[in-house]
Amino acid sequence: xxxxxxxxxxxxxxxxxxxxxxxxxxxxxxxxxxxxxxxxxxxxxxxxxxxxxxxxxxxxxxxxxxxxxxxxxxxxxxxxxxxxxxxxxxxxxxxxxxxxxxxxxxxxxxxxxxxxxxxxxxxxxxxxxxxxxxxxxxxxxxxxxxxxxxxxxxxxxxxxxxxxxxxxxxxxxxxxxxxxxxxxxxxx
Ligand SMILES: Cc1cc2nc3c(=O)[nH]c(=O)nc-3n(C[C@H](O)[C@H](O)[C@H](O)COP(=O)(O)O)c2cc1C
Numbered sequence: 001x002x003x004x005x006x007x008x009x010x011x012x013x014x015x016x017x018x019x020x021x022x023x024x025x026x027x028x029x030x031x032x033x034x035x036x037x038x039x040x041x042x043x044x045x046x047x048x049x050x051x052x053x054x055x056x057x058x059x060x061x062x063x064x065x066x067x068x069x070x071x072x073x074x075x076x077x078x079x080x081x082x083x084x085x086x087x088x089x090x091x092x093x094x095x096x097x098x099x100x101x102x103x104x105x106x107x108x109x110x111x112x113x114x115x116x117x118x119x120x121x122x123x124x125x126x127x128x129x130x131x132x133x134x135x136x137x138x139x140x141x142x143x144x145x146x147x148x149x150x151x152x153x154x155x156x157x158x159x160x161x162x163x164x165x166x167x168x169x170x171x172x173x174x175x176x177x178x179x180x181x182x183x184x185x186x187x188x
Contacts, residue, residue, distance in 0.1 A: 002034035003179055006068040010075045010086035010110075010121075012041045017111050017149045018074040020157040025072075025109070028165075029172050035072065038064050040089035051095045058092055065093060066100040070179055071136060075110035077121035087128070094133040101129075103186075105179045106136035107171070109144040111152075117145030139178050142171040 007022045019037060026035040042057045044050070054062070065071060076083055093101055108125060110118030122143065129136060144167065146152060152161035159165055 002030065002032055003176065004067075004069040005033045005035045005072050006038045006065055006070075007035050007072040007074055008038050008040065008065070008086070008089065010040065010073065010083055012039075012083070012085045013076075016076070017113075017153055018076050018109075020153050021109060021111055021146065021149070021159065022072070022074045023157060024153075024159045025168065025172070028168075032172060032176050036064075040085045043085070043089055043092060046088050046091040046095070048095075052097070054092070054096065061089065062092065062096070062098070062100060066098075069105070070175075071101065071104055071106040073106065073108045073110075073125060075108060075118050075121050075125055077110070077112040077114065077116075077118040080120040081124045082121045082128070086125075090128060090134065094131060099133050102132070102135045104136045105139070105175075105182050107139040107142065107175045107178075109146070109168075109171075111146035111149035113148065113150050115147045117147035117149070119143075119145045137182055139171075139175050142174050144168065144171055 009019050011018045022037050043061055044055055108122055110122050112118040146164055152159060152164055154160050
């Protein structure tokens with residue numbers, strides 16, 4: 001059975017390359033991964049004033065992440081870091097008395113128009129996720145930095161760069177192995 005993966009889309013753009021990347025992965029890896037994109041656009045700004053009384057959008061988001069076997073982060077780079085909307089969503093996950101990420105298998109992909117393919121954003125994301133209230137079981141290595149993404153995804157939203165596709169194939173295979181190993185340990 002395919003692993004139920006909630007893919008947190010770090011972009012708020014309706015034409016997001018990272019969303020296109022996740023859509024490509026959803027189709028290509030459907031046998032192994034049952035990927036559903038989860039959006040961060042409509043989440044109000046986190047405040048301690050409302051952390052115990054979140055809106056329906058926030059509750060839906062939190063429940064969506066909770067209701068998964070695994071999480072995929074799809075990360076654009078804004079000014080050498082992750083977009084504010086993604087940080088806000090992660091802040092929501094870190095508060096409110098119920099923590100859904102700790103120990104959950106997760107992996108990261110990211111793309112940007114710049115040459116370095118969101119590497120700085122992903123480094124920040126890994127640091128953020130190391131907070132104990134978040135702390136998913138992150139696949140190490142297998143770092144997916146897709147630079148100049150606008151030249152690698154066509155009009156139809158398909159990834160066309162064969163080297164990138166080959167690398168993604170390997171990363172997904174590694175993630176599935178990691179997931180199965182993690183699950184075997186958890187249930188031992
Ligand atoms: C506010 C802002 C800051 C950006 N900063 C970076 C950056 O630091 N590095 C980079 O490679 N691209 C940067 N970009 C370009 C993004 O890589 C590009 O907009 C990309 O398409 C974002 O991903 P998305 O299409 O999934 O939203 C920036 C774009 C915006 C709007």
